[in-house]
Amino acid sequence: GQNIDQPTEMTATEGAIVQINCTYQTSGFNGLFWYQQHAGEAPTFLSYNVLDGLEEKGRFSSFLSRSKGYSYLLLKELQMKDSASYLCAVRVLDSNYQLIWGAGTKLIIKP
């Protein structure tokens, strides 16, 4: 079966750094996406990893280890507007490239 695990909720302080983990067990792998979703809004694309290593985009970075079935999203210099849900999704090679989604991690930023 296909399974993606993320923590349900995390809390961090404004200005700090937070790491949101995502582990997956899927039949085949063809890339991992991170999306941000503010309450009541549509998810927006943050990052894509298909090779091992770290991808940096401003305050956000995403890391992938395919051998461990593991990824994390790192958010630096946290701002109040970063309060949102963060969704991890894996494109599964063996299922016609279907995207399998995690349930999301709700990130709460406190002043």
Added chain:
Amino acid sequence: KAGVTQTPRYLIKTRGQQVTLSCSPISGHRSVSWYQQTPGQGLQFLFEYFSETQRNKGNFPGRFSGRQFSNSRSEMNVSTLELGDSALYLCASSLGWDRGYGYTFGSGTRLTVV
């Protein structure tokens, strides 16, 4: 550049009725996916279309169906509505279904079944 447009934004239907939701993808995007989102369940994949052909289908009953037109616009239909169908239905479009093409989501249609 216009984003993904979903209509209507809100809908209230009675149990047993049917409903049709519409999605207009970003110009040039040929892949359209549909998702159901409920609190605590995350995004549940319904189906994906590419060039008018259904490429993938999730684990939803046959009451849920969809189609894509030659202009890439897509519709999804739910027949014999049940209370449990109340959810946010999201449409996402992409240039393609492989590699790193990201998906752009519409604002969704919030369906309430009473």
